[in-house]
Structures are given as structure tokens and as C-alpha cells.
Amino acid sequence: MRKIKLGLIGAGERGGNSYAPYALKYPNEVAFTCVAEPIDERRNAIAAQHHIPSEQCYPYGMDLLAAKPEVDGIIIATQDRQHYELAMEALAAGYHVLLEKPMAETLEKTRAIVAQAEKHQRLLIVCHVLRYTPFFSGMKKIIESGAIGKIQAVHHLENIGNFHFAHSYVRGNWHNTVESTPMIVAKCCHDMDILNFLIGKKCERLSSFGSLSYFTPENAPEGAAARCIECEHNKRCIFSAYNYLVPRGMYPGFKNIVLRTDDPQVFLEHLDQSPYSRCVFDGHNDACDRQAVMMEYEGGITATFTVSAFSNDISRKIKIMGSLGEIEGTLEENKFVVRDFGTGNETTHDLIAAKTLHSGGDEKIMECFCAALKDPAQALLQYSASQSLEGHVMAFEAEESRLHGGQVIDL
Numbered sequence: 001m002r003k004i005k006l007g008l009i010g011a012g013e014r015g016g017n018s019y020a021p022y023a024l025k026y027p028n029e030v031a032f033t034c035v036a037e038p039i040d041e042r043r044n045a046i047a048a049q050h051h052i053p054s055e056q057c058y059p060y061g062m063d064l065l066a067a068k069p070e071v072d073g074i075i076i077a078t079q080d081r082q083h084y085e086l087a088m089e090a091l092a093a094g095y096h097v098l099l100e101k102p103m104a105e106t107l108e109k110t111r112a113i114v115a116q117a118e119k120h121q122r123l124l125i126v127c128h129v130l131r132y133t134p135f136f137s138g139m140k141k142i143i144e145s146g147a148i149g150k151i152q153a154v155h156h157l158e159n160i161g162n163f164h165f166a167h168s169y170v171r172g173n174w175h176n177t178v179e180s181t182p183m184i185v186a187k188c189c190h191d192m193d194i195l196n197f198l199i200g201k202k203c204e205r206l207s208s209f210g211s212l213s214y215f216t217p218e219n220a221p222e223g224a225a226a227r228c229i230e231c232e233h234n235k236r237c238i239f240s241a242y243n244y245l246v247p248r249g250m251y252p253g254f255k256n257i258v259l260r261t262d263d264p265q266v267f268l269e270h271l272d273q274s275p276y277s278r279c280v281f282d283g284h285n286d287a288c289d290r291q292a293v294m295m296e297y298e299g300g301i302t303a304t305f306t307v308s309a310f311s312n313d314i315s316r317k318i319k320i321m322g323s324l325g326e327i328e329g330t331l332e333e334n335k336f337v338v339r340d341f342g343t344g345n346e347t348t349h350d351l352i353a354a355k356t357l358h359s360g361g362d363e364k365i366m367e368c369f370c371a372a373l374k375d376p377a378q379a380l381l382q383y384s385a386s387q388s389l390e391g392h393v394m395a396f397e398a399e400e401s402r403l404h405g406g407q408v409i410d411l
């Protein structure tokens with residue numbers, strides 16, 4: 001079996017910790033043979049784990065592409081605003097690309113990336129990892145079997161989780177929509193994509209409402225300081241940065257995103273200087289903390305979507321209502337039920353999935369990308385980036401609608 005060779009651009013949380021481990025798990029199938037990453041520590045760690053010679057390690061993605069490495073595919077896992085130029089260049093150079101979502105920070109750039117892939121007849125697979133989970137792919141099979149009849153309506157809920165929201169959208173990478181992308185694009189192009197995948201039809205119009213409501217200076221407790229270390233509330237505040245030290249069941253990866261170290265003293269010194277100990281009420285953030293989208297699909301199918309910071313858990317919950325039955329489940333429980341209106345029977349689908357952040361989706365998308373690279377001409381018939389484009393269009397238009405008071409937008 002031919003071993004697939006990959007190049008990695010961006011060895012952060014996604015590139016370094018979600019996708020690269022696949023090659024360590026399946027070393028006979030795939031190898032990373034070059035890497036680009038400006039942070040020495042991250043680049044060196046990947047080089048050491050994957051035995052990449054120093055002459056194939058680059059600080060920046062453009063350097064890696066300029067060196068024209070002999071690889072089957074390139075993974076681009078840099079931050080949202082660093083995708084466009086790298087993706088355009090990689091596709092023009094003839095590489096097949098696995099690209100992190102959102103593809104780009106504007107709809108125009110997103111469309112241009114998809115057009116570039118089509119022009120050069122290259123594979124462009126967007127990391128919509130939810131499609132690859134046993135949970136959603138299992139639901140899709142039930143829908144296709146006709147078990148619930150024709151889909152009439154869908155209700156989908158994304159619980160970001162209160163501390164997760166504070167971590168990513170108040171303090172972290174996506175706190176400023178001008179520097180990154182609006183929350184509905186960054187977080188929920190996944191959800192728009194999964195609705196399209198399950199419903200299997202085009203969304204014809206939508207409208208959206210939402211705002212930043214809570215993480216604002218008016219809600220700061222009296223006497224709150226700029227940093228948790230100086231703050232009199234730091235033992236009681238649910239957003240205290242010191243909660244990174246006591247995970248309380250929250251995704252343990254948050255601490256590693258602040259800093260990967262086993263030394264508590266080094267961690268604390270870094271935390272106190274980092275954005276992750278800023279007061280969540282200091283007003284430097286603008287990402288919406290709750291947003292709702294109403295959609296109408298072909299044939300009048302309705303869908304509603306709510307995303308919110310205000311939840312205890314980090315979860316996606318969905319209910320699909322058909323003419324003959326319904327499906328309901330929670331992704332993180334890897335379980336859904338199918339109820340048949342005719343018989344009254346309820347069948348539980350208890351899925352065995354990896355207990356990873358995306359319920360097995362990260363590994364599965366790597367498996368699909370590597371399989372596609374073995375026969376790209378055939379894979380091009382199966383994977384179309386224009387599918388991902390539709391979900392992106394919906395997310396960008398939902399933001400437009402929100403900014404215009406919930407105006408209905410025809411797609």
C-alpha cells in the first residue's frame with residue numbers, strides 16, 4: 001500500500017494536536033514529511049514526533065509552499081484570517097488541501113478559494129468534522145432509509161458552555177470579530193453545514209437575531225479588577241482564571257491552550273500575563289454571546305438554530321421532525337433515539353465513538369482525506385467544496401441579517 005505524504009501548515013491545537021496524531025497512530029498509512037509553524041516549540045515538537053528533517057521545517061506556510069515539497073496533500077490549520085492566501089497558493093501549486101473552517105474571513109474570499117479548487121481540479125476538503133461523526137452520519141442513514149418519512153422541521157441547539165465561551169470568545173482567539181471572524185461564522189458554519197447535510201436540500205432564506213449581552217462592563221461585579229490575580233472576586237467568580245487549575249469537568253484541553261506545561265509555577269506566571277486572565281467584563285470583546293437563526297429550506301422545511309454561551313455543558317442537541325417519525329439526540333452522548341409515530345416504537349442508537357472533542361470526527365476526517373489522496377480523480381467526484389460553501393454562505397448571511405435587525409435574506 002502506498003504511504004501518503006502530507007505537509008502541515010500551522011501546528012497549533014488543530015494541526016498539531018487534532019490531525020497530526022493520526023500519522024503517529026497509523027504510521028504505515030501516512031507520514032508528515034514537512035511542517036510550517038512560526039512558533040519554534042510547536043514546530044520542533046512536530047518535527048521530533050514525526051522525524052521530519054530540519055531542512056523540511058519552515059517558519060511560515062508560504063516558505064513551505066515555495067519549496068515545492070513532494071507531498072500528496074497539504075493541511076492548512078492556521079487561524080481564520082491566515083487561510084486565504086495559503087489556500088489560494090497551495091491550490092494554484094497543484095496540491096490537494098484539507099482546510100480548516102471557516103475557509104476565510106469574508107464570503108468573497110471563501111468563494112474565491114472554492115473557485116480556485118475547481119479551476120485547478122484539486123481536492124478541497126473543509127474540516128467540517130461533524131459530518132464524519134458516527135452520530136450525524138448514523139442519523140443521515142436513518143433519514144435516507146425513510147424511517148421518519150419526509151423531514152418537515154429541524155431544531156438544533158449548540159451549547160457552547162459558559163467557561164468555554166469565556167475562554168474562546170471573550171478572552172481567546174475569537175474575542176474580536178474584526179481580528180478573526182464573527183462567532184456565527186467561526187463556530188456555527190459547522191452547524192449550518194450539518195443542517196444542510198441532514199436535510200439534503202438547499203436553504204432558501206433565513207433571518208437571525210443576537211447580540212453580546214452579558215460579557216460587558218455593565219455586568220462587572222463592583223470593584224472588579226482588570227486581571228483575576230488582582231481581583232477581590234477571584235475566589236467566587238465563575239470565570240476566574242484560577243478555574244483553569246480546577247477543571248470541574250470542563251474540557252481539559254483549555255488549560256493546554258493557555259500553555260502546555262506540567263510545571264504549575266510556569267503555568268501561573270504565564271496565565272497572569274496572558275489574555276486568559278483578563279476580566280471577562282472588561283469590554284475588549286465583541287463576539288455575540290447568543291444568537292438564533294431561522295431558516296426555510298426548499299419545500300418549506302423549517303429549521304431553527306440557537307447558539308448560546310449560557311449553558312452548563314458543551315453540547316450539540318438536535319431534533320429532526322419527519323412526517324412518520326422523529327429523531328432526537330445529543331452529539332456528546334453519542335446516542336440518539338428514533339420514534340416511529342405509527343407503531344409508537346422507540347429505538348435507541350447507542351454509538352461507540354471515540355471520546356474526543358468532536359466525537360471521533362477529527363480522526364475520521366483524516367482517514368477520509370488520506371483515502372481520497374490515494375485516488376484523487378475518483379475522490380473529486382465525491383467531495384465538492386461547493387457543499388461546504390453553502391454552509392459558509394448561510395453563516396455569513398446570518399451575520400448580515402443580525403446586523404440589519406433580523407432582516408430576511410434570500411439566498
Ligand SMILES: NC(=O)c1ccc[n+]([C@@H]2O[C@H](COP(=O)([O-])OP(=O)(O)OC[C@H]3O[C@@H](n4cnc5c(N)ncnc54)[C@H](O)[C@@H]3O)[C@@H](O)[C@H]2O)c1
Nearest residue numbers: 010011012013014036037060061077078079080100101127
Ligand atoms: N474543525 C473544527 O472543529 C475546528 C475547531 C476549532 C478550531 N478550528 C479552526 O482551526 C483553525 C486553527 O485553530 P487552532 O485552535 O488550532 O489555532 P492555533 O492558534 O492553536 O493554531 C494555529 C497555528 O498556526 C500557526 N501559524 C500562524 N501563522 C502561520 C503561518 N503563516 N504559517 C504556518 N503556521 C502559522 C500559529 O503559530 C499557530 O501555532 C482556526 O481557523 C479555527 O477556527 C476548527
